Amino acid sequence: MTAVIRTERLTKSYGDHRGIIDLDLEVAEGETFGFLGPNGAGKTTTMRVLLDLIRPTSGRAEVFGIETTTDPVAIHRRVGYLPGEFDLYDRLSGADTIAYFGNLRGGVDRAYVARLVDALELDTSRRFKEYSKGNKQKVGLIVALQHRPDLLILDEPTAGLDPLVQQTFFALVREAHDEGRTIFLSSHIIDEVDRTCERVAIIREGRLVQVDRIEAIRELAFHHVELTFRGPVDPAAFAGLAGVSDVEAQGHLITLRVSGPIGAVISVAAAHGIVDVVSREPNLEDVFLAQYGEHATDAGAGA
């Protein structure tokens, strides 16, 4: 498949501050690609380089086979972008804001815009400054989607959206994917990437540490489990189970970490008179640290 995004040893630094370092990345046409990393890892920097909003310190980046610094306008023509943090024009209404960017692009399908507005349940008559954070995000999403771009670059797109609107957003992304469009989506929420992406890259401290199918990343995930019993239970009963680690006992409570299926743990717990079970999904940082340790920043990155 043709690569829509390709970077080679892409580096961006801000004076003494790290941005991204030697990033090699390839996103194929029609792919929904997740870009995962903790805050400050370099996700936004990468996206801004791809859009030629900032220039690489070294290395190169191509979008649609065009080097980003050579002809950014040709790239922008086929891209929809939602920044992670943005503030548009206070005095324009939502409708005017959408119309303004539609005008700057030209050829926007009015019916499709109306559908997006309806789907996201946006009141376009209000001024931008009167919108809540979630509604501002909706305007940004419509601006990014309205021209049916070949490539969507979305920086933390569901931030501020309520769960129902998030569902709508995921449906729109799926629709874009079904139409063969490419989606490059950053997030620090595993679940968000899990639901939408086929492949995922993990970035940390400016370096790419892993690029893999979402299934492989999913295998990294684990659960923190808290088991409450009627009385004290010997932790050794759990320590030997497959995928179980970090078992600790504290009176009637046992805490442990489970990778993979949790069925065996539940069975053993049931046999010991379990009263309550609490299972927490870790955040990306926890997963990452568990897998790679504090200082891991290098791995077999590549498409």
Add this chain to the structure above:
Amino acid sequence: MTSAAPTVLDRPGPFSRVLGIGSVYGKTLRDSLVAAIVVGGVAGLFMLGTGAPYGAAPEFGTTELRRQFIAGLTALPLALRGLLGEPINLETMGGFLSWRVGNFLPVLLGLWPVIALSGILAGEAAKGSLDVLAATPRSRRTIALEKVGAHVTAVALAMLILAAVIWAVGAFFAKLPGDEIPISAALGQVVLYGVMMLTGGALSFATAPYVGRTRALAFGLIVLFASYLIYSYASLSPVIDALTPLSFFSWTAGHRPMAGVSDWTSVAFLAVVDVVLLAIGVLAFERRDLGAVANVGWLRLPSLPAGIAGPFSRQLADRAGIAIAWGLGIGLYGILIVASAQAFSDSIASLPQIAALIRLVYPGVDLSQPSGVLQLTFFGFGSFIFTLAAASYLAGWASDEGRRRLEVVLTTPVSRGRWALRSATGGMAAIALMTLVVAVLIGLGIVSQGGDIVAPLAGIGVLGLAAAAFAGVGLAVGGLVRASLAAWVTAILAIATFLLDTLGAALKLPDVILQLSIYKHLGQPMAGIFEPAGLIAASVMVVGGVALCTFGLTRRDIGR
């Protein structure tokens, strides 16, 4: 939630492209339209307020009467005459307007391009909307050119309004032959104003991609005011005179079409300078990282420590840098006046009629002292600038609420009342800090020249008090209604009072209106003459303003 159908057009219409949301140019021009009309209107008001009495008053009814009046004015010392323009054909309406109004008008009007062009790209980059805009299929060069083009169009529109007013003043108030101002002369004059207005703004635009909005704004203001003052005071000192070639006011001093003389070469040269500066800004925007500035952290004014003890220290610390900057600027202007005080006194002493006239208007003012000269030449403009500075601090004060920092602050155990009282007092302290800097600089100037120092310093204190009084009104409105109104109210009061003081008498406004100016009730403070009633009233405005602000903020919704 209801959803209104958006009005997206596949192809924006021509009108929308020129003055609407059909293009970057159209939107920028639409956003600038009100400012253009206000700027053109205010400039026209100056022309009307000066030209109407000149044409209509019987004191100027014959050529001979005009010559007598002009002889008196041109006999004024250089310190005063320099602030006016080139004395060319003053017996005609056009010549008189060009001389009396035309010199300082580009300074006042030039504030607009400096503020607008320093932030037209850098400000939008700071808030993040430029990322979205730059991700559309418009090259950065196109975006920058459209934005600059729209601002230049807005300036041109303002100047067209001014040209129409100038022509109308000549047409309706002409009394003697030659008073009519041909539309070609009016247009020729406003082309000069437009080009001069843009110079400071173009410099700000050129430097903003490198140093950020605030520093670019400062560069533009420094060049604008320094050029004006160097040109105006060049004849007072060989040192200032040596700087004249650097002043763009002096480059174009020979172009006064309203007075019947033109020097288009100088205007064209300045226009080329403007274009080059704007081109530098466009290229810099095209080539540099969006929103990134050079490592110029060292390029800043001395400031106070971070100020994290509470709302008072936070407010003062945030405003301290700009307060010191205003203080240095106003103080240096004051030093210039003090340095020329002796020359001024000598000139007055050699003109008994003028001296008698000044004694009549300013009884008790000793013109042999720097204090008297300061009262005569510094107090009026200084009071205006002091209050504008106060308005700028209130804009910063309001940003706490506008940018929603206040909501975070008020989730701590700081009550609304406590925050309002202490932050408003912090804003007042910034005015005090600026006043202190001005006092120190002018005080040093007086010490080096000799003369009474107590009265001028007390007078500077009164200027600070008056500015704080206006700020008190702004704070009251900000607290009771909306924080963002505070700076606007203060600035409008400053401009209205300045217009009242400078044009009110010429427009023959009723005395009851003229007395509305607070400066009519403060005495001659720079010369040591004080009016207690005015000082008490100003103090009440300060305390009452802060109290009303506190009261209002405890009653209304936050974030309005």
